[in-house]
Amino acid sequence: xxxxxxxxxxxxxxxxxxxxxxxxxxxxxxxxxxxxxxxxxxxxxxxxxxxxxxxxxxxxxxxxxxxxxxxxxxxxxxxxxxxxxxxxxxxxxxxxxxxxxxxxxxxxxxxxxxxxxxxxxxxxxxxxxxxxxxxxxxxxxxxxxxxxxxxxxxxxxxxxxxxxxxxxxxxxxxxxxxxxxxxxxxxxxxxxxxxxxxxxxxxxxxxxxxxxxxxxxxxxxxxxxxxxxxxxxxxxxxxxxxxxxxxxxxxxxxxxxxxxxxxxxxxxxxxxxxxxxxxxxxxxxxxxxxxxxxxxxxxxxxxxxxxxxxxxxxxxxxxxxxxxxxxxxxxxxxxxxxxxxxxxxxxxxxxxxxxxxxxxxxxxxxxxxxxxxxxxxxxxxxxxxxxxxxxxxxxxxxxxxxxxxxxxxxxxxxxxxxxxxxxxxxxxxxxxxxxxxxxxxxxxxxxxxxxxxxxxxxxxxxxxxxxxxxxxxxxxxxxxxxxxxxxxxxxxxxxxxxxxxxxxxxxxxxxxxxxxxxxxxxxxxxxxxxxxxxxxxxxxxxxxxxxxxxxxxxxxxxxxxxxxxxxxxxxxxxxxxxxxxxxxxxxxxxxxxxxxxxxxxxxxxxxxxxxxxxxxxxxxxxxxxxxxxxxxxxxxxxxxxxxxxxxxxxxxxxxxxxxxxxxxxxxxxxxxxxxxxxxxxxxxxxxxxxxxxxxxxxxxxxxxxxxxxxxxxxxxxxxxxxxxxxxxxxxxxxxxxxxxxxxxxxxxxxxxxxxxxxxxxxx
Amino acid sequence: xxxxxxxxxxxxxxxxxxxxxxxxxxxxxxxxxxxxxxxxxxxxxxxxxxxxxxxxxxxxxxxxxxxxxxxxxxxxxxxxxxxxxxxxxxxxxxxxxxxxxxxxxxxxxxxxxxxxxxxxxxxxxxxxxxxxxxxxxxxxxxxxxxxxxxxxxxxxxxxxxxxxxxxxxxxxxxxxxxxxxxxxxxxxxxxxxxxxxx
Ligand code: SF4
Numbered sequence: 001x002x003x004x005x006x007x008x009x010x011x012x013x014x015x016x017x018x019x020x021x022x023x024x025x026x027x028x029x030x031x032x033x034x035x036x037x038x039x040x041x042x043x044x045x046x047x048x049x050x051x052x053x054x055x056x057x058x059x060x061x062x063x064x065x066x067x068x069x070x071x072x073x074x075x076x077x078x079x080x081x082x083x084x085x086x087x088x089x090x091x092x093x094x095x096x097x098x099x100x101x102x103x104x105x106x107x108x109x110x111x112x113x114x115x116x117x118x119x120x121x122x123x124x125x126x127x128x129x130x131x132x133x134x135x136x137x138x139x140x141x142x143x144x145x146x147x148x149x150x151x152x153x154x155x156x157x158x159x160x161x162x163x164x165x166x167x168x169x170x171x172x173x174x175x176x177x178x179x180x181x182x183x184x185x186x187x188x189x190x191x192x193x194x195x196x197x198x199x200x201x202x203x204x205x206x207x208x209x210x211x212x213x214x215x216x217x218x219x220x221x222x223x224x225x226x227x228x229x230x231x232x233x234x235x236x237x238x239x240x241x242x243x244x245x246x247x248x249x250x251x252x253x254x255x256x257x258x259x260x261x262x263x264x265x266x267x268x269x270x271x272x273x274x275x276x277x278x279x280x281x282x283x284x285x286x287x288x289x290x291x292x293x294x295x296x297x298x299x300x301x302x303x304x305x306x307x308x309x310x311x312x313x314x315x316x317x318x319x320x321x322x323x324x325x326x327x328x329x330x331x332x333x334x335x336x337x338x339x340x341x342x343x344x345x346x347x348x349x350x351x352x353x354x355x356x357x358x359x360x361x362x363x364x365x366x367x368x369x370x371x372x373x374x375x376x377x378x379x380x381x382x383x384x385x386x387x388x389x390x391x392x393x394x395x396x397x398x399x400x401x402x403x404x405x406x407x408x409x410x411x412x413x414x415x416x417x418x419x420x421x422x423x424x425x426x427x428x429x430x431x432x433x434x435x436x437x438x439x440x441x442x443x444x445x446x447x448x449x450x451x452x453x454x455x456x457x458x459x460x461x462x463x464x465x466x467x468x469x470x471x472x473x474x475x476x477x478x479x480x481x482x483x484x485x486x487x488x489x490x491x492x493x494x495x496x497x498x499x500x501x502x503x504x505x506x507x508x509x510x511x512x513x514x515x516x517x518x519x520x521x522x523x524x525x526x527x528x529x530x531x532x533x534x535x536x537x538x539x540x541x542x543x544x545x546x547x548x549x550x551x552x553x554x555x556x557x558x559x560x561x562x563x564x565x566x567x568x569x570x571x572x573x574x575x576x577x578x579x580x581x582x583x584x585x586x587x588x589x590x591x592x593x594x595x596x597x598x599x600x601x602x603x604x605x606x607x608x609x610x611x612x613x614x615x616x617x618x619x620x621x622x623x624x625x626x627x628x629x630x631x632x633x634x635x636x637x638x639x640x641x642x643x644x645x646x647x648x649x650x651x652x653x654x655x656x657x658x659x660x661x662x663x664x665x666x667x668x669x670x671x672x673x674x675x676x677x678x679x680x681x682x683x684x685x686x687x688x689x690x691x692x693x694x695x696x697x698x699x700x701x702x703x704x705x706x707x708x709x710x711x712x713x714x715x716x717x718x719x720x721x722x723x724x725x726x727x728x729x730x731x732x733x734x735x736x737x738x739x740x741x742x743x744x745x746x747x748x749x750x751x752x753x754x755x756x757x758x759x760x761x762x763x
Numbered sequence: 764x765x766x767x768x769x770x771x772x773x774x775x776x777x778x779x780x781x782x783x784x785x786x787x788x789x790x791x792x793x794x795x796x797x798x799x800x801x802x803x804x805x806x807x808x809x810x811x812x813x814x815x816x817x818x819x820x821x822x823x824x825x826x827x828x829x830x831x832x833x834x835x836x837x838x839x840x841x842x843x844x845x846x847x848x849x850x851x852x853x854x855x856x857x858x859x860x861x862x863x864x865x866x867x868x869x870x871x872x873x874x875x876x877x878x879x880x881x882x883x884x885x886x887x888x889x890x891x892x893x894x895x896x897x898x899x900x901x902x903x904x905x906x907x908x909x910x911x912x913x914x915x916x917x918x919x920x921x922x923x924x925x926x927x928x929x930x931x932x933x934x935x936x937x938x939x940x941x942x943x944x945x946x947x948x949x950x951x952x953x954x955x956x957x958x959x960x961x
Contacts, residue, residue, distance in 0.1 A: 001771065004899055054810060061801045068810060070829060084829065086810065104937060111939060112774065112896040115832060116822050117815060129813075130827055132849060138899075373817040380820065380838065383937050426819020445813065459817050599814045601794040 004138040008145040016144035019151060023047050024137040025631050031075065031083075034634075039627055041078030042619040048090040048153030049136050051078065051613040052129060052446050055085035058610070062602030077133055080611060086130040088446060089114070089139060090153035094185035095163035095178055095205070096124035096399035096406075100386035102146045103397065107382035109139050118382055120375040120403045122439055122492055123202065124162050125153065129446050151189060154613065156197040158273075161185035163205040164213030165398040165406050168331055169360040169367060173207025174225035175236055177214075179329045180265065181205040183322040184223075187266050188273070193669070196277040196621040198288030202245075203269070209239070210525050215401060217253045218244045218495065218527040220290045221269060228259050237261045242272060242302070243294030246489035250530045251291040254299040256306075266319040271310040274669070275302070282620075314670055331409060334394035337364025338413035349419050351470070352430040355477075357415060360408070366415060368407045369432035370422055373462060374440055374455055375403030377427070384425040392418050401492075403439055404432055435472070435479045435550075436465045439492060443485025443502060444597065449612040450485035452502025452513040452539055456598030458483050464543055476550045479563055480523050483515070488612075494530040495521045497563045498546060503536055504606055507585045513539035513597045513604045517579055519549070520567030529564075534572060535579035540594050545582050552578065622739050625662025629655045629732050636725055645716040652721075652728040656705045659735040663692070666742065679709045692738050701727075701734035770910040772856060774896040776847030777864045779871050779952075781835075784842060784884035789816035792824035792835045795877045799826065804873060805833070805866070831863075833870050844871045844886060847896055856914035857921070860893065861959050864922065868956050875952075888950035891922065894933075894941035903940040908932055911940075919944050924958055 009017065023043070030040045057068045070084035077083045091106070098106075106126055110118045113135040114128035121127055131139070140150055152158055161181050168176035184203060188194055194201065203221040206214020216222025222241035227234050237259045244253025260268060272290075279297075281288040294302050356369040370385060377385070389397050389407055396408040405427075410418055422428035431437050438461055441447065443454030461481065469477070484491035484501040493499025499518035504511050514536045521531030537545050557566050567575065585594050596604050632655035639648035657675055660682040664671045667685055671678065686692035687702045694701065704727035714720075796812040799805060808829035815822045820840045826833040831848035838845075846867040852859040871886045893915065895901040901911065919928055923946050933941040 001900065007899065059810070062797060063801060068808060068829075070808065086827065108898055112898065115813065115815075115825055115827070116838070117818070130832070376815065376818050376821075378818055378821040378838070380938070381818075456814070459814065462817065599790060599793055600812075601797055 004141050008141050011145040012141060013144065013147065016147075016149055016151075017141070019149075020137055020140045020144060022628075022631060023140070025634060026627070027133070027137070029631065029634055030077065034630070035627065037076055037079045037081075039619055039623055041081065041613065042155055043624075043627070044077060044133070044136075045155030045613060046152050046157055047136070047140065048092065048150030049077075049131075049133060050088040050090055050154045051081050051448055051610075052085070052087045053444065053448050053450065053608060053610070055082055055087060055448070056080045056610045057082045057085060058608070060602065060605045060607045062596075065607060078613070081613075083133060087133060089128045089131045089136060089150065090121070091126040091128070091143060091148060091150050092153045092160045092185075093124050093126055093148070093399055094161050095167070095181040096165050096401075097178070097182075098397040098399065098405075099146070099395040100389045100397070102143075102148055103382050103386035103389070105142055105146045105148075107379040107386070109142055110382070111379040113139050116379045117376050118379070119442075120372055120377070120399045120405065122375075122401050122403060122441070122490060123160050124165075124399045124401055125160050126399070127442075129442075149189070152194075154200075156199050156619075157201065158188040158191075158194045159200050159202045161188070161203045161205070162214070162219075162401060164207050164211075165400040166213055166358065166367060166408075167205070167207045169358075169362060169365070169408055170207055170211075170213075171359075171361040172211055174227050175207070176329075177205040177207050177223070177225050179322060179326055180223070180225075180238075180262070184266065184269060186322075187318055188269060191270070191273070192621075192665075193270055193273045193277060195624060197273075198276075198280045198282040199285060201273070201276065201290060205238075213401075215492075215495065215527040216241055216244070217525075218246055218250070218492070219253060220245060221272060222253050223260075223265060226259055235261060238265055240265070240268070243291040243299070244527075245289050245291045246492060246494050247289065248286075248487040248489070250489065250494045251295065252530070253291075254294055254302075256299070256303055263320045263323060267310055267313055267316070268306065270316075270319075271306045271313060274309050275305050279305075331396050332394065333362075333365060333396070333409040333411070334392065335409075335411040335414065337362065338411045339364060340412040340415055345416055348423070348428075348430070349416055352419050352428060353415065355430045355434055356432040359412075362409075364412055365408075366410045366412050368410050368415065368418055368422070369400075370405045370407065370427040371429045371432045371437060372404050372427065373429075374438070374458055377405070381425050381427060385422075385427065388418070388421045388425075392421075402433060402437060404437070429466075431466070431469060431477075433480075434469075434477045435481055436462060436469055436477075437480075438462050438465075439480075439482040439496075441484045441490035443483075443491075444600065444608070447485055447490075447612075448610040449488060450502065451504055451606065451609065452485055452515060453597040453600055454483040454485040454491055454500075454502060456600060457500065457515065457539060457542055460598050461543055461546060465546075473554055475557070475563075476554060479550070481546070482521075487516075493518050493521070495523050495527045496531065497521065497523070498549065499531050500542060502539075504604070505536065505538075505585070507594075508587060510588055510595055511604050511606055512585050512594055515539055515542050517545065519575060520564040522564055532567070532572065534575045535583065537579055537582045538585050538594050539597055541582040545579065548578060548582075549575075622662050622666055625665065626659055626732065626736055626739065629659035629662065629735070632658055633725070633728050633732060636728065640721060640725060645718060645721040649714065649716045649721045649724050652724050653708050655728050656708065656731045659732045660686075660705060663735055663738060666739075675709060679705065686738065691742070692734065694734060694737065697734075701731050704728070704731045769914070770856070770901055770907060772895050772897060772901055772911070773850070773852045773859065774848060774900075775852070775859055775863045776845060776892075776894045776896060777860070777867045778836065778838075778843045778845040778892040778894070779867060779886045779888070780841050780843040780890055780892070782885045782887045784880075787880060787883050789823050789835065789837075790814065791879060792874075795874065795879055796824060796826040796833075799873070805870060807831075807833075807866070831866075833867070835874070843892070844874060846870060847894070849896075856911075857917040860914065860918040861921065864891070864918070865956065865959050868952050868959070872952050872956075886952060888952050888955050889948060890943065890945040891919075892941060892943045894939050896939060898939065901940040903933060903936050903938055907940050908942070911942075915942065915944075921958055921961075922955055923950070 163181035241253035440458035444450035482496035500515040636651035
């Protein structure tokens with residue numbers, strides 16, 4: 001029977017197909033024990049293949065700790081991560097842009113490899129849970145066939161580039177940031193300068209400053225669209241921010257430049273990446289995000305270093321190529337603009353319209369929000385929604401950071417019919433962007449680090465609020481609730497009016513789930529300010545707390561006072577007293593419900609928390625390069641076994657070059673792929689200096705590369721090829737040994753961008 | 764499909780619909796499934812419970828296992844107990860169908876007996892849905908149906924002991940391959956299990 005690989009070979013972009021083949025080979029090498037856990041874990045993370053709760057093979061069932069005896073035995077896919085244990089697949093959706101064809105495939109892979117649910121994340125990605133690692137290469141191929149990559153969706157890499165989901169149709173924007181977000185995503189994907197980060201790196205684009213959609217100030221790198229008039233001519237550019245982030249210690253991004261012209265955003269992003277890779281913390285992952293580096297250096301020094309780096313960058317056409325396509329860029333509406341007629345309409349429609357419809361700046365068009373409860377959508381709904389999109393808006397679909405899906409360019413007269421269609425598939429609920437539309441991270445449902453059940457709490461609150469939504473005061477309807485399962489803040493609680501994150505407390509010798517209350521965060525102005533942590537309430541009292549604080553706001557607010565202002569005015573002391581009223585946990589014998597979490601009847605325990613993979617292990621670039629060489633060597637062996645000697649010989653040579661290039665890159669970042677250059681640089685830096693020399697064999701192994709490189713008339717008989725394969729293996733081993741010696745002696749010269757090629761420097 | 768035109772399915776799902784049980788909240792299944800994990804109630808490596816009660820016509824309450832997933836499911840807006848395999852299965856195709864069917868029937872029986880539900884849930888034995896989560900091997904089309912039919916007939920003949928049944932196939936080619944078989948006579952779950960064991 002045909003495999004997905006064969007079936008889709010002509011439909012996958014060649015580069016994506018090749019990357020997936022490489023990943024599959026790495027899996028094969030791991031199964032054979034030829035790749036160490038730490039390296040393989042980071043390899044799969046960089047393909048979006050993420051760990052999930054209980055994947056260490058341990059689970060507390062409520063009464064005892066159990067070992068889950070997966071059939072794979074000792075085989076692991078990372079440190080303490082069992083191969084067969086279900087995991088999560090993160091799928092990057094740059095700027096949230098989706099087409100109906102992509103939605104169909106997402107629905108299919110969710111159904112066939114996951115549990116029939118696609119989950120929209122707070123960074124516009126899609127996540128699938130309960131995935132078997134053995135299914136991941138085919139899953140990736142099917143996505144690649146519709147131009148979706150999972151590359152660098154996790155791990156210490158550039159994550160999904162997010163953007164306002166209204167960009168291009170928003171009345172407030174300076175201009176449409178979509179093509180810039182797209183270009184940034186394409187440029188940084190797999191870029192050599194972003195492979196050596198100490199942790200993840202999240203960019204975001206926003207079309208304006210005062211609304212919330214882009215949330216740029218909570219990002220590692222943020223761009224806000226600006227237009228500047230110079231000599232009577234309008235110039236596009238961006239207000240650029242760096243070093244923001246939530247996590248346990250939230251940081252507001254610092255202003256890097258008030259106006260970066262459009263042609264400079266990619267080179268500056270590259271320069272920032274280089275500075276972060278070179279100077280960012282690598283050992284202590286708790287301080288490895290760029291926000292700590294910016295804080296340590298100060299924004300002025302950081303800026304100086306970046307600008308100096310920028311001046312030395314080798315020119316790259318890709319920095320500005322996309323700008324040529326900008327004048328032609330634009331989304332095409334499927335239908336002509338129309339007005340919503342004034343006939344009688346149902347209350348349900350009007351309620352939905354009030355919260356879920358946004359009138360575009362283009363007259364006669366609107367954006368409609370399909371509200372996904374907790375960001376979840378079934379495969380059937382996804383396919384139906386794709387068909388609805390085909391009928392009403394064509395390709396104009398986006399995911400949002402509030403975990404919903406937008407249909408853009410709806411011809412206004414179609415809104416009632418569209419609402420009817422969404423209701424038919426269970427996605428026509430009103431309340432998008434209101435207190436009912438709660439954001440939650442995966443929490444204890446699937447996250448290895450989760451302390452409390454963020455989704456359980458969100459589901460409970462969502463149900464209670466939905467039941468009384470119509471009766472809620474408009475001021476309360478407009479509030480945002482965001483929940484995280486722990487202090488890592490993936491649910492973005494710092495930005496919400498009412499934020500919660502999971503903690504635990506010991507009560508009478510037992511562990512009780514609690515949530516810390518964070519109040520008065522600012523969602524608007526691109527996450528303009530963060531909320532203040534007040535106190536903790538037992539998980540089971542959080543709904544009561546929501547009732548009390550909203551009630552207090554309604555009765556005590558001053559005219560026109562917004563929630564954040566109210567929180568500021570009332571002050572911590574009074575708010576703390578409100579929290580404390582609910583803080584008491586009854587003894588276990590009196591009320592056991594406090595001792596388990598929402599929608600999880602097991603007695604609460606922290607023992608299921610395992611080592612997280614939020615940023616993976618820090619694996620340096622040279623480790624990946626040498627692993628790449630190993631993989632090519634493995635492929636050469638397979639080709640040799642298949643009798644294809646010439647191919648095997650060429651692949652083996654390429655493996656030696658890859659290993660040599662990896663070593664060179666530790667000293668000279670801009671080394672090219674040209675074989676002559678690699679061999680010349682390798683000779684100058686590692687052979688002439690004797691860095692590569694073995695204690696006993698001297699420079700012998702280097703000669704395997706030199707010999708093969710100079711042998712232009714090579715023939716590929718069996719013996720010669722076998723010998724070459726053996727030499728390749730020895731060369732790669734010697735490269736590993738050389739790298740280990742350099743680490744030991746700290747001999748690798750610090751990477752200095754644009755350091756001259758050794759061959760030039762010697763002249 | 765194999766060279767001889769047969770369909771080599773492994774990712775097979777079987778669902779029995781709930782006859783009563785609309786009054787049972789999906790969240791009521793959560794503690795039951797957790798207890799099944801604690802007591803090793805099913806012959807599978809049971810891992811965790813996932814709550815999808817918030818989505819419309821979805822997987823409902825899922826009991827995640829290694830070889831496949833169980834769930835009290837609402838897909839197609841019809842409630843029922845489902846099991847679908849995620850691993851390679853052994854045996855001939857009719858044997859694989861029978862093995863998956865047996866798993867879900869045992870789960871149905873256990874659920875009917877759950878003390879928390881106090882008899883509020885009953886399953887229909889006379890209607891069974893069979894589906895495949897594998898569009899490579901079994902795209903939803905007539906060709907797949909023809910290739911699948913002999914194995915299906917063999918399995919259904921055993922399950923329904925030769926009594927007649929009607930077959931209904933999902934015709935939307937985008938949906939997964941899915942057929943539903945129904946006999947006119949009510950059948951008890953233990954009768955079905957007995958026939959499969961024979
Ligand atoms: S906030 Fe904590 S529990 Fe939630 S996804 Fe992040 S690490 Fe996991």
